[in-house]
Amino acid sequence: MVYDHKIYLIGATGNIGRPLVRKLLSNPKVSLTLFARSPAKVQEIYGNQPAGKLQIVQGDHENLKPFEDSIAGHTRLFLLIQANSFKNSERIVRSFAEKAYASGIQQVVLISGICTNMSWRSNVIAEAGYNWENAVNSIPNRRAFVTLRPAYFMSNQLGTDALSIKSSNKIIDTRGLESPKAWISPNDIGELAAIILQEPIEKHEDAVYDMVGDPKTPKEHAEILSRVLGREIVYEKVTDEQCYDMMTKQAGMPHALAYTMLYLSKELEYDHVSPGLSVLLGRQPETLEQWIEKNKNSFL
Template structure:
C-alpha cells in the first residue's frame, strides 16, 4: 500500500505547486487548508478543510498521514504552537516522515515569521532525538512568485514595500518541490538533515525590474510604497500580519536577505532555476 502524504497550507502558492508535483509523480496526496478551494486541487485523494489551530483538525490530519509535509500558515500568531503540536502528534503516531518547510536563516530575530520557525525547528530537532521521529527541515529563500511579472507587465510598475536598494535572494518554488520529491524518495538519506534552499544571488527591486525589462523589452520601473500604505492597499487588517510585514520591510531595507546556492545545486543535481527562466516560464502562461 502506498504511503499517504498530507500537505498542509496546500491551497497556497507553494503548497499547490508541491501538491501538483506529488500528484504528477503518482503519489497519493491529502491536501489540507483553511481555504475551501483546497478541494479543487486536481489529482488529490481528498481534502481536509480546517483550521490548524484546532486540535480536532490536527488529529484528523495526523490520523490520515503516513508522511506529513508541514507548510506553516502565512503570518499566524499561533505558528509556533501549531508546529510544535503537530510535531508532538506526529511523534506519538509514529509517522514515517515529517518534512518541515521552514525559511532560510530562521535564526534572524529581526523577522517575525523567521523566529516562529526557529522555535519549531528547535522542537523538531529535540523531538527527533528523543523519539527518533524521522524528519527533514527545508529552508527556502524568498520565493520568486513574490515578483509577479504579469502584474508588472500590466501596470508598468513593480510596487514594493522595502527599500529599492534592499537586495534579496530568491528560489523557484518548483525547484523546492523537486527537492521535496527527492527527500521523499530517499527518506533515510535525508533523515535529520537541514537544507538551505537558495536559488539566486541577491537582487534589489531595481535589479529585478532591469532583468524583467531585458527579458520582455518593457520599460517597467520599481516603485517604493511605504509599508503602511502597501498593507492598506492590499486590505490587510490582521495586526500580526501587519507587524510581520513591517519586520520584513525594516529588515530587507537594512540588510536584505541572502544565502548560498551550493546546497540547492547539490540536491537538484543541476543549477537552480534563474530569475530569467522564471520570468520566461510565467509570462508564457
C-alpha cells in the same frame, strides 16, 4: 490499488503545494492525504485521481480532530503553516508534529524560512521560524525532522510588483540598486520537498537546507522584466517612510510585519545561490527570468 507509501500533506494548495503534489502524484507507488479547509478547492486544482491515490480531509489549524482521525497509517508528513498571524503558530506546529510522530510518522518536512539563520529575535519572521523549528526539534523521542529554509518567493512579485508594473512600469523598494535580493522559485521549494519525501529517510535525517535560487539586484530585476515583457521597466528606490506607508496604508500590512520587511531589505542579503541546491534538486534551480517568463501574463 495498493500503494507502498502514504504521505500526509498540510498546507499543500498554494504556490509551493501545487508543484509538490503534482510531483508526488506522478509516483505510482505513493498515495496522498491532503488536509485542507476547502475540499472543493483541492478537487478543482488536482482533478480526479485513481481510487485511493488522493484523499482529502477537511479541517483547519484550530480543530485537529480530523487530522488525528486520519493520520494513522502514513509514514511521512509535509507541514506548511499558512497562519494569518504568527500568534499561536508555534503551538499549531507542535500539535501537528506531536500527533504525527505519536501515530507512527517517520519523517516530518517543515517549511521554515531563511530568516531563521539570523540572530534570535532580530525580527518577527526570524523568531517565528526559530520557534516553529524548535517546536518540532524538541519533541521527546521524535523521529526524522527535515527543514527547508527558503528565501524570498518569486511569487511575491504577483502582489505589489505586479500592480506597480501594470500601473507605472516600475518596481519599488528601499534596497540599493546593486543590493542583491535572495529569490527562490516556489516550484523549487515544492519539488525539493517532494524529492525528500520520496528518498530514503536516513539520507536526509535531520537536515536543514537553505534555499536561495537566484539572487538578483533591483537593477538586474528591472532588466529581466523589461526583456520578458517587451517594454521598459525601471526601479524606483523609495525611503523607508514611503515604503512603510505603502505597506501599511495601501496594502493593510500590520506594523510588525511591515517594519520587519524594511529591516530585511537592509539586513538580509545573499549574493550567491545556496551551495549544493542543484545537487538536491538534480538540476539547476529555476532562475528569476524563467519564473517571470512562465508568469508574464500576470504583469501585462
